[in-house]
Amino acid sequence: MHRKTIVELQAALEAGQISSVELTQAFLDRIDHHQDLNAFITITAEAALEQARASDDRRDHEAPRPLEGIPIAHKDIFCTQGLITSCGSRMLANFVSPYDATVIQHFKAAGAIILGKTNMDEFAMGSSNETSFYGPVKNPWANQAVPGGSSGGSAAAVAAQLAPAATGTDTGGSIRQPAALCGITGLKPTYGRVSRYGMVAFASSLDQAGPMTHTAADAALLLNIMAGFDPKDSTSVDKPVPDYTATLNDGLKGLRVGLPKEYFGDGLAADVAQAIDASVETLKKLGANIVDISLPNSTLAVPCYYVLAPAEASSNLSRFDGVRYGYRAADYDDLNDMYRKTRSQGFGEEVKRRIMIGAYTLSAGYYDAYYLKAQQLRRLIADDFHTAFGQCDVILGPTTPTTAFDLGAKTDDPVSMYLNDIYTIPANLAGLPGMSIPAGLGEDGRPIGLQLIGNAFEEARLLNVAHQYQQATDHHKQTPEGY
Numbered sequence: 204m205h206r207k208t209i210v211e212l213q214a215a216l217e218a219g220q221i222s223s224v225e226l227t228q229a230f231l232d233r234i235d236h237h238q239d240l241n242a243f244i245t246i247t248a249e250a251a252l253e254q255a256r257a258s259d260d261r262r263d264h265e266a267p268r269p270l271e272g273i274p275i276a277h278k279d280i281f282c283t284q285g286l287i288t289s290c291g292s293r294m295l296a297n298f299v300s301p302y303d304a305t306v307i308q309h310f311k312a313a314g315a316i317i318l319g320k321t322n323m324d325e326f327a328m329g330s331s332n333e334t335s336f337y338g339p340v341k342n343p344w345a346n347q348a349v350p351g352g353s354s355g356g357s358a359a360a361v362a363a364q365l366a367p368a369a370t371g372t373d374t375g376g377s378i379r380q381p382a383a384l385c386g387i388t389g390l391k392p393t394y395g396r397v398s399r400y401g402m403v404a405f406a407s408s409l410d411q412a413g414p415m416t417h418t419a420a421d422a423a424l425l426l427n428i429m430a431g432f433d434p435k436d437s438t439s440v441d442k443p444v445p446d447y448t449a450t451l452n453d454g455l456k457g458l459r460v461g462l463p464k465e466y467f468g469d470g471l472a473a474d475v476a477q478a479i480d481a482s483v484e485t486l487k488k489l490g491a492n493i494v495d496i497s498l499p500n501s502t503l504a505v506p507c508y509y510v511l512a513p514a515e516a517s518s519n520l521s522r523f524d525g526v527r528y529g530y531r532a533a534d535y536d537d538l539n540d541m542y543r544k545t546r547s548q549g550f551g552e553e554v555k556r557r558i559m560i561g562a563y564t565l566s567a568g569y570y571d572a573y574y575l576k577a578q579q580l581r582r583l584i585a586d587d588f589h590t591a592f593g594q595c596d597v598i599l600g601p602t603t604p605t606t607a608f609d610l611g612a613k614t615d616d617p618v619s620m621y622l623n624d625i626y627t628i629p630a631n632l633a634g635l636p637g638m639s640i641p642a643g644l645g646e647d648g649r650p651i652g653l654q655l656i657g658n659a660f661e662e663a664r665l666l667n668v669a670h671q672y673q674q675a676t677d678h679h680k681q682t683p684e685g686y
């Protein structure tokens with residue numbers, strides 16, 4: 204049962220082949236059995252079974268809701284009422300949220316069951332899940348490898364089939380990059396498509412939540428639930444939500460697929476390049492036309508992001524001061540000493556690095572040279588996409604330059620860690636939707652991700668292309684040995 208997609212599980216529940224209690228118990232057993240992956244921070248076994256029982260009862264006398272009885276895991280960045288919401292940090296390790304994030308409310312209203320909260324890089328800052336206060340997550344494909352980050356727990360949980368699907372968030376690649384490294388499907392929607400209310404803020408102009416699943420069809424089901432206007436998030440967009448499942452089967456004849464030359468240059472591993480080339484051939488066979496395009500400023504996306512994201516983070520994280528909620532140092536002399544000790548002890552190294560960079564680039568005298576310049580560059584990067592979408596309908600490239608690297612391989616070199624997101628960050632800076640889908644295995648037997656980037660609010664098209672690709676290939680069906 205655990206190898207089924209949500210679409211298949213829905214059918215099994217509907218046909219009475221399995222109950223939600225049995226299904227939930229099966230996933231809880233797997234979570235328990237594979238605790239060594241460290242994919243979960245909190246497991247809500249009892250509450251999950253109670254929700255599943257209620258769901259089974261409900262199914263007896265009411266039409267099932269869209270995700271009735273389906274167990275889902277949530278990244279520990281989403282506030283969940285009555286549960287610890289740690290964001291992977293010591294700072295929030297004791298924080299029990301008094302309310303649900305809008306995304307969580309939507310899942311509950313759709314009938315989904317919460318299995319638990321998944322491990323993540325501290326405050327979503329990282330590409331390997333190694334900055335988590337709770338320790339790194341292992342990649343199910345190779346236990347010595349990272350699962351990617353920051354949604355590493357969610358990606359590993361889905362890849363190891365500890366949950367049929369999970370939520371993630373993506374500020375610079377944190378859904379797509381771990382999806383690629385763990386061989387699953389991940390979608391970052393257009394900025395503003397999904398409410399950020401109740402999602403712990405990292406860089407507010409970039410953060411977006413999205414689904415992490417086995418297939419594009421499942422991602423469409425989940426996006427139907429997650430997307431929509433929320434008056435509680437002033438950046439959420441008031442635009443009707445289409446039924447993302449309705450266009451999955453549209454043909455790709457005449458689809459213009461843009462290949463940005465900057466995504467195929469130095470730094471791209473040969474085995475990844477080969478897999479992406481093969482994917483292009485598959486899409487051609489499905490009727491797509493290939494167009495060569497250029498995103499000339501995308502090579503500057505990483506430095507641009509590492510000015511803007513830390514600037515926003517330094518502001519967002521000022522709220523963690525030991526006064527309002529979360530961690531407070533035990534011993535201190537006066538208020539300033541309390542702030543200093545609380546923040547020194549509560550935050551990890553990477554978070555501190557970002558706060559310092561952000562405070563520096565926003566300071567008087569440096570603002571114009573760094574922050575303002577980065578904002579101008581962000582505009583140029585967005586303009587590149589605007590031009591490109593005059594020539595093509597979707598952009599295709601690799602999600603990451605290499606397959607999953609080993610634990611510890613990049614922890615001493617932040618810049619090499621940051622460069623892992625070179626292909627994902629541009630879409631965040633431009634606010635565009637992006638998706639990663641499995642495209643085969645590398646020479647080391649670790650998964651390769653194919654990235655699709657769409658124009659604003661064109662999630663339906665991305666899902667359509669991904670679904671057609673998955674109908675023609677089996678990469679998304681491959682599972683790590685032992686799971």
Ligand code: GLN
Pocket residue numbers: 327328329330352353372373374375376377378405512624
């Ligand atoms: N790896 C990037 C960072 O460390 C992106 C993280 C994310 O998308 N949350 O900031």
